[in-house]
Amino acid sequence: MIPPAFEYARPMSVDQAVRMLADAGEDAKVLAGGQSLLPLLRLRLAFPELVVDVGRIPELRGVREDGEALVIGAMTTHHDVIRDPLVRRHAGLLAEATATVADPAVRHRGTLGGSLAHADPAGDLPAVALALDAELVAAGPGGRRTIPAREFFVDYLQSALSPDELLVEVRVPKVPETDGWTFHYEKFHQVAQSWAIVGVAALVRRDGGGITEARIGLTNMGSTPLRATAAEEALAGADDPGAVARAAEAAAEGTQPSQDLSGSPEYREHLARVLTERAVLTATGMG
Structure with a gap:
């Protein structure tokens, strides 16, 4: 047009x-x-x-x-x-x-x-x-x-x-990675060029074997991007894949995902939990 x-x-x-x-x-x-x-x-x-x-404004680059x-x-x-x-x-x-x-x-x-x-x-x-x-x-x-x-x-x-x-x-x-921070971005989409149905940005800090701090950003789980604060709190102290999986169950708490042709709110909530687990396990190397 x-x-x-x-x-x-x-x-x-x-x-x-x-x-x-x-x-x-x-x-x-x-x-x-x-x-x-x-x-x-x-x-x-x-x-x-x-x-x-x-x-053409050079100071913006x-x-x-x-x-x-x-x-x-x-x-x-x-x-x-x-x-x-x-x-x-x-x-x-x-x-x-x-x-x-x-x-x-x-x-x-x-x-x-x-x-x-x-x-x-x-x-x-x-x-x-x-x-x-x-x-x-x-x-x-x-x-x-x-x-x-x-x-x-x-x-x-x-x-x-x-x-x-x-x-x-x-x-x-x-x-700084020297402080124990690791990261991973995980998203699910239908084709390579399309918008994420759900995405998870995981920034995780470990001290020894356990997670001491986690920041989880959620893509497409509401009318704005969100932090999965309940999952962040639950991840504190997680030191094995099972603990990460249990903490990831809280990833969709407080979200209001939309319904469209790509999926229902329930489907997106499921994806948020699954992708949070994957992102944290990948970031920490526990998976």
């Missing part, structure tokens, strides 16, 4: 982009990699009067260290996230999960910031951001503010960004 008519602007700086968004108000949409917005436009599910293309955190520009592509040595060393869960996003063509165009700002609970990376305790930095007319990932995802396709704000960077705390 042909998108509705709109004005197009290509700012060359964050300040210029923010001014354009502020002037347009709710009638503007930000174009990052285009992998989410362009289908919405073609299906006529979005009707912006102005599309602000931020693809790249990965750098800032003390105990990685700072990843919002326009950094999935491809670059996967290949970046800092991400692979200090945020391996993000690199692993990003490698499962769609297909190579999408990963070369799609961006980390675009995926998070789109706030699709079926997307892989929002749940990973929750598991990593990431922070998202937004620039607006009043300056910049930092939003914890747990507060960023408000509802289905709705984030905490105001219409006049632009997501500029993602701050990810470093996860």
Whole structure:
């Protein structure tokens, strides 16, 4: 289908982009990699009067260290996230999960910031951001503010960004493997390029033989990405596959998965339990 008519602007700086968004108000949409917005436009599910293309703003790309955190520009592509040595060393869960996003063509165009700002609970990376305790930095007319990932995802396709704000960077705390942290992203989907029916991002810390801390992010188990807090608590002290399996039974507690052609809520709850067990066993090497 042909998108509705709109004005197009290509700012060359964050300040210029923010001014354009502020002037347009709710009638503007930000174009990052285009992998989410362009289908919405073609299906006529979005009707912006102005599309602000931020693809030529150099400060929105790249990965750098800032003390105990990685700072990843919002326009950094999935491809670059996967290949970046800092991400692979200090945020391996993000690199692993990003490698499962769609297909190579999408990963070369799609961006980390675009995926998070789109706030699709079926997307892989929002749940990973929750598991990593990431922070998202937004620039607006009043300056910049930092939003914890747990507060960023408000509802289905709705984030905490105001219409006049632009997501500029993602701050990810470093996860040193020397402290006993391991990780794995497990998802179930019908074909390689499709959205996850359910996904589980597991970040697990072991001391000796037992699990001392676990963070479990859930993909497509509600109107927003979720943390499986009941399973996280149950995993504390688990030191064998049987204990992990029992703890994973709590993975679906507090979730509200949808029903669609891909499965019922009960089916998704079952998948959440099974995939949590698989993800934790794989991460810890107990399986």
